[in-house]
Amino acid sequence: MSVSQYFDTMDYGPAPESDTDARAWLARHSDGFGHFINGAFTPATAGSLFDTNEPATGKPLARITQGTQADVDAAVAAARAAQENWFAIGGHARARHLYALARMVQRHARLFAVVEALDNGKPIRETRDIDVPLVARHFYHHAGWAQLQEREFADQVPVGVIGQIVPWNFPLLMLAWKIAPALALGNTVVLKPAEFTPLSALLFAELAAQAGLPAGVLNVVTGDGATGAAIVAHPDVNKIAFTGSTDVGRLIREKTAGSGKSLTLELGGKSPFIVFDDADIDAAIEGVVDAIWFNQGQVCCAGARLLVQEGIAQDFYARLKRRMGMLRAGTPLDKTIDIGSLIAPSQHERVRKLVEIGVKEGATCYQPDISMPVGGSYFPPTLLTNVHPASTVASEEIFGPVLVAMTFRTHDEALAIANNSRYGLAASVWSETIGLALAVAPALKAGVVWINSTNLFDAGVGFGGVRESGFGREGGREGCYEYLKPRAWAKRVARSAAVKPVAAIVDSVAASARLPLVDRTAKLYVGGKQARSDGEQSLGIFGANGKLAGEVGLGNRKDIRNAVAAAHAAASWSATTPHRRAQALYYLAENLSARAEEFAARLVELTGVSADAASNEVEQSISRLFAYGAWADKYEGAVHVPPMRGVALAMVEPIGVVGVVCPDESPLLAFVSLVAPLLAMGNRVVIVPSSRHALIATDFYQVLETSDLPGGVINIVTGAAATLLPTLAEHDDVDALWTFGDAALSATTERLSTGNLKRTLVDYGLATDWNDALSAEGPAWLRHATQIKNVWVPYGE
Numbered sequence: 001m002s003v004s005q006y007f008d009t010m011d012y013g014p015a016p017e018s019d020t021d022a023r024a025w026l027a028r029h030s031d032g033f034g035h036f037i038n039g040a041f042t043p044a045t046a047g048s049l050f051d052t053n054e055p056a057t058g059k060p061l062a063r064i065t066q067g068t069q070a071d072v073d074a075a076v077a078a079a080r081a082a083q084e085n086w087f088a089i090g091g092h093a094r095a096r097h098l099y100a101l102a103r104m105v106q107r108h109a110r111l112f113a114v115v116e117a118l119d120n121g122k123p124i125r126e127t128r129d130i131d132v133p134l135v136a137r138h139f140y141h142h143a144g145w146a147q148l149q150e151r152e153f154a155d156q157v158p159v160g161v162i163g164q165i166v167p168w169n170f171p172l173l174m175l176a177w178k179i180a181p182a183l184a185l186g187n188t189v190v191l192k193p194a195e196f197t198p199l200s201a202l203l204f205a206e207l208a209a210q211a212g213l214p215a216g217v218l219n220v221v222t223g224d225g226a227t228g229a230a231i232v233a234h235p236d237v238n239k240i241a242f243t244g245s246t247d248v249g250r251l252i253r254e255k256t257a258g259s260g261k262s263l264t265l266e267l268g269g270k271s272p273f274i275v276f277d278d279a280d281i282d283a284a285i286e287g288v289v290d291a292i293w294f295n296q297g298q299v300c301c302a303g304a305r306l307l308v309q310e311g312i313a314q315d316f317y318a319r320l321k322r323r324m325g326m327l328r329a330g331t332p333l334d335k336t337i338d339i340g341s342l343i344a345p346s347q348h349e350r351v352r353k354l355v356e357i358g359v360k361e362g363a364t365c366y367q368p369d370i371s372m373p374v375g376g377s378y379f380p381p382t383l384l385t386n387v388h389p390a391s392t393v394a395s396e397e398i399f400g401p402v403l404v405a406m407t408f409r410t411h412d413e414a415l416a417i418a419n420n421s422r423y424g425l426a427a428s429v430w431s432e433t434i435g436l437a438l439a440v441a442p443a444l445k446a447g448v449v450w451i452n453s454t455n456l457f458d459a460g461v462g463f464g465g466v467r468e469s470g471f472g473r474e475g476g477r478e479g480c481y482e483y484l485k486p487r488a489w490a491k492r493v494a495r496s497a498a499v500k501p502v503a504a505i506v507d508s509v510a511a512s513a514r515l516p517l518v519d520r521t522a523k524l525y526v527g528g529k530q531a532r533s534d535g536e537q538s539l540g541i542f543g544a545n546g547k548l549a550g551e552v553g554l555g556n557r558k559d560i561r562n563a564v565a566a567a568h569a570a571a572s573w574s575a576t577t578p579h580r581r582a583q584a585l586y587y588l589a590e591n592l593s594a595r596a597e598e599f600a601a602r603l604v605e606l607t608g609v610s611a612d613a614a615s616n617e618v619e620q621s622i623s624r625l626f627a628y629g630a631w632a633d634k635y636e637g638a639v640h641v642p643p644m645r646g647v648a649l650a651m652v653e654p655i656g657v658v659g660v661v662c663p664d665e666s667p668l669l670a671f672v673s674l675v676a677p678l679l680a681m682g683n684r685v686v687i688v689p690s691s692r693h694a695l696i697a698t699d700f701y702q703v704l705e706t707s708d709l710p711g712g713v714i715n716i717v718t719g720a721a722a723t724l725l726p727t728l729a730e731h732d733d734v735d736a737l738w739t740f741g742d743a744a745l746s747a748t749t750e751r752l753s754t755g756n757l758k759r760t761l762v763d764y765g766l767a768t769d770w771n772d773a774l775s776a777e778g779p780a781w782l783r784h785a786t787q788i789k790n791v792w793v794p795y796g797e
């Protein structure tokens, strides 16, 4: 085309980025890539190689090794051998290494950007301006945490060897989010990139070794889901950090249940993009472009559900369609394009089918008349209007450039539609009324909320979801804790086998029938009232002397469901002020103190401890209530200043309704130690007390009845944990489970929590010393009782 023709059409000319260096690097590995284990590539053996293709052309790009069990074993062994020394070199030395990695990424920024665009099909503009700079920022930021580790995380130790599995949509960025915090804090890593996009991870490992990263600290094993499964199952891996689909996340939760491996899951989403009628509409339209057409919509936190206030909907759609007509699709290395290729024909087919289903279910489909490249897996930007909130496309993650639009009338309706999702990753809120936006943000079920903005990320601001979007955070201080464990917890030892198993106690109920009747059976405590158990059966509780001390109600599934319903209805507790929660905890302490002698006597009777030990347990329980009364208004969020004009408010939020199963030891102190942090942070609880010593919990009703806790905040269902746990675990209105007891209880808890992907806190049969405040009290517990929501608030004109 001549210059005058460009003037006539006002069209962009091609502006290709050179791929010479990237192709030269690929040519150096033309025999195929091995894994990167213990500081070097393993040989690529014929027979175990598969092709990875260039999405934009469908042509083969490189040959990659399918990792076997033996490869995973070798990588884990290398990581294990390196870990002790990697931690021992200290925070400052690790900070130098992370700094070197950040510099290495910047030195090779162009090569990384091109390799990533070729391998993934996304526009070079995105890899060059977003992915790679964020990767460098991640290593710089975490170099800082390594430097500060001994000071800021003195009470924590590294988790050990970490298995990390990442998806194909942001291959290099997800690698950085995973390995930067893990390495910074003294862990070593075995990482598996996605089978579609392994190249940037292999390039990174190669250049990291050249930059002096010690052998074994970072190992990359390539392959498909089977290789990932081998990492998940490996007994010498201490933690799995997974980013990917909710289905695979759920499978990993199941496979790791009871193994003692810690787990973080960054899963799918269907994030709402809410536009109120006072929004800056042009800005919101540009927001939509970023929200759903960035990376061809293959973004976990894509603003995939557009919710527009009814009065502006038609105008908004018209302007949006006009803007869609200006989007440019093209080859990924063209610096002027907006939309590249989807990852693979299979993804193209999945997106196409979902759009078809949407239309069948009544949606109107709009695709602009723009030129689409032939070949590859290109899918046009798509807008579906007339979508019903219950339709498939409104609830399923499409993971493609498809925006699903709905309208709302009132703020409450906007919230109801936004929260009507099994996911909870992110949300965007558009309104020029800051009061409205800041009122909506806390009410959204999401881990990240962007006000008048979208898809903003920073290494210093945590990212992660709630509900079926997973648990755990990446980035910031909260992300660091995912790769650490409390030093005090690392010292826990297995519970003494002398403790009678719960099942034996349940069996002994039959024996109680032969004993003379005791005239008082403690009921359950549900919704602020004592309630008879549904089955009208009771459980005999025996004292240390073997005599029947009393009976408690034998709760069943229905009782648990009633208790969960009561807890669910007590949502106002989660919105109440920290000051009010502190007052309530102090008052519980006061009421317990008034009955101290009674409780001490009961402890002597039930557990056989000395009178002194019993009094001490009561006093410790009072002190613990005070401690959490103190924390209630002091465990707070933070204001981050990411590199932009604006702030990100890290808000500490309660998890919601938490099910608790208490252990047998120190029955009063353990009960208080588990319940108090949850209450302090605004959760509502359903507690199954130790069935062996349940009378201590039923005695507590009187403390509760004289307290000012609203009904439903604490619910107590006595009975056998083994029977009650499955109902708690499978209940979709229970958001987290804390269970303390034997190893089997932990395994069951983790296995059954997969339904709605509850967060769990279990002890794998290792006893907590409840008398030791360092182990049994404080921020480690408060972190488990909360989740952080980051609300991004840009400012300026």
Ligand code: NAD
Binding pocket: 165, 166, 167, 168, 169, 170, 192, 193, 194, 195, 223, 224, 225, 226, 227, 228, 229, 230, 232, 243, 244, 245, 246, 248, 249, 251, 252, 265, 266, 267, 268, 269, 299, 300, 301, 397, 399, 425, 464, 465, 469
């Ligand atoms: P995927 O779950 O199919 O694969 C992710 C990774 O898991 C790949 O490396 C894959 O090889 C591996 N894998 C597959 N089966 C496995 C198994 N049984 N055991 C262990 N590993 C296994 O997901 P995908 O299609 O690659 O990625 C898209 C998904 O990732 C979307 O749902 C998206 O929302 C999600 N995602 C989430 C985030 C987040 O931060 N929340 C970020 C990016 C992507």
